Amino acid sequence: MRWTMTLLAVTLMASGCDKEEAAQGAATTMNDPAPVIAVAAAPIDLPTVMVYKSESCGCCSGWVEHLEAAGFTVEARNMDYLTTVKTDAGVPVHLSSCHTALVGGYVVEGHVPADVIKRMLAERPTIAGIAVPGMPMGSPGMEGPNPQPYQVMSFDHQGEDGVYAEVDPR
Numbered sequence: 001m002r003w004t005m006t007l008l009a010v011t012l013m014a015s016g017c018d019k020e021e022a023a024q025g026a027a028t029t030m031n032d033p034a035p036v037i038a039v040a041a042a043p044i045d046l047p048t049v050m051v052y053k054s055e056s057c058g059c060c061s062g063w064v065e066h067l068e069a070a071g072f073t074v075e076a077r078n079m080d081y082l083t084t085v086k087t088d089a090g091v092p093v094h095l096s097s098c099h100t101a102l103v104g105g106y107v108v109e110g111h112v113p114a115d116v117i118k119r120m121l122a123e124r125p126t127i128a129g130i131a132v133p134g135m136p137m138g139s140p141g142m143e144g145p146n147p148q149p150y151q152v153m154s155f156d157h158q159g160e161d162g163v164y165a166e167v168d169p170r
């Protein structure tokens with residue numbers, strides 16, 4: 001098993017190098033900044049997402065799958081008292097949703113799209129976290145027949161909210 005994994009890793013590394021060389025070769029001939037883009041597109045290390053949810057929450061599991069599909073490693077914990085988790089994390093009551101997650105030092109409340117989380121992790125704003133209040137139809141994990149636009153709110157521990165992102169899944 002270990003041998004197979006090593007082989008796989010070596011194969012992946014080898015193919016990765018080939019691609020990079022190909023991109024560089026092409027760029028040299030064409031004299032454009034393509035190699036920079038190729039490096040930026042390489043997989044980045046995403047921090048593990050800790051998700052606190054109730055055992056029976058189907059849309060929470062849908063959101064976990066969405067994060068995993070986007071490349072996150074997710075550790076999900078089923079909790080009996082989510083209110084305590086939200087209070088401890090400092091999630092404002094009016095921004096609360098079904099599940100609460102912790103990632104990279106931030107709180108992520110509700111059905112926040114993975115790309116918005118990635119943007120926050122890249123920008124590292126001075127906020128406590130982001131939230132999609134309630135459970136809007138069309139948000140990841142809440143796919144359905146009538147998707148609607150929704151906002152991703154930011155919040156801090158001083159009671160300030162703001163709009164972090166506008167999402168229109170239609």
Ligand SMILES: [Cu+2]
Pocket residue numbers: 059060098099111135141
């Ligand atoms: Cu939900």
